[in-house]
Amino acid sequence: MSGPAAELPPAPATPATPEVVDQVAIARLYGEPLFALPQDLYIPPDALEVFLEAFEGPLDLLLYLIRRQNFNILDIPMAEVTRQYLGYVEQVRARNLELAAEYLLMAAMLIEIKSRMLLPPKPAPDGGEAPDPRAELVRRLLEYERIKLAAQQLDALPQQGRDFWRAQVHIEQSLSPRWPDVCVDDLRAAWHDILRRARLVQRHTITREALSVRESMSGVLRALQGRRFVEFGELFDPARGVAVAVVTFIAVLELAKEHLIELTQAEAYAPIYVRLAYTPS
Structure with a gap:
């Protein structure tokens, strides 16, 4: 069909909020779902940080990696543990360089142990078996684990202010105290006690009589x-x-x-x- 009557109708206007069916809204703004972040929205770099696991230090992180994968702490697979450890250190260094310094020191120690295990072992001076490069690290991990378990046991004990409160009772006393009456027997007993103490400290005066x-x-x-x-x-x-x-x-x-x-x-x-x-x- 030709002519003006054959012109197509204008396309419908695009709605402001897309009809998304297979996507979950990331937020709601004034009750309306928001499926994408606004282009002019500024979020500071440190506005939101999520830590899935919090560690108290390099040994804590290393012990967590070993226990999570059921590694034998006396026979640590250095290659796998070092790889996972370095991955965490990279995340820490991207957020806090000062905090990553302590972890980097442990990372250097793990790389050194790994390199020593790749090299042929040096014979011991007494002709015995060469020491395991991981021995010192294993000793530090076992000692740290014992201290950590002891700290958890102490923390599980009831603590004042956290698990219970000390009972306090205020007793009001009258302004004019009422003293008890003194009976005759008590007065006599007090007087006898004074006499007894007086006899203990009495002094004897000895005079010299001139006798010829x-x-x-x-x-x-x-x-x-x-x-x-x-x-x-x-x-x-x-x-x-x-x-x-x-x-x-x-x-x-x-x-x-x-x-x-x-x-x-x-x-x-x-x-x-x-x-x-x-x-x-």
Whole structure:
């Protein structure tokens, strides 16, 4: 058909939101699905970072790679472990160069161990078997794993502030305290305790009494003058104390030694008598 009537109808306008059936919307903007990022949208490089696995250091990462694939830690496949380790280090270095420095040091150590395993082993000085280049790395991994397991066990213990709270009870007290009454028995017991302690610390004052044996000798002679016999006990005065009695006894012995007095008795166990051994003029 020719002519103006044969012109085709105009094409329908393209909708603003494409009708996508087999694609999942990445976001929703004001309730409308968004299947592609806007061309003028600016997202800072560090706006969003997702860490699938967080490690506390190179040994933690290395132990994770070994345990995840069930490698024998005493016989580590260095080629496979080194490849996986370097892949993670590249991701870390792209985000944080300072953090990657510690991991790069371990990567250099893994490459060195791998190269030493490719070279012929050097014979030991004593003629024995050459040491395994992986021995030091295995020792560090086993020691780190023990410490990590111990830390997990400690973290599993109940902790104050995380798993439980300490109970606190506030007791209100009256402003004017009420003191208990004191009974007579308690007062008497307190007084007896004071007396007991006072006796423990009491002091004795010792005075020196001037006693003379010569004066006691003269007193004994005066007591015997004018008397024929005097009973031995009459020469002592118990009221004056033990010291005076001792000095008087010594005086009697001195007088008997100088033959100024005589000690006599009628028979055995009879009373003792004292008399002058001379007749005074």
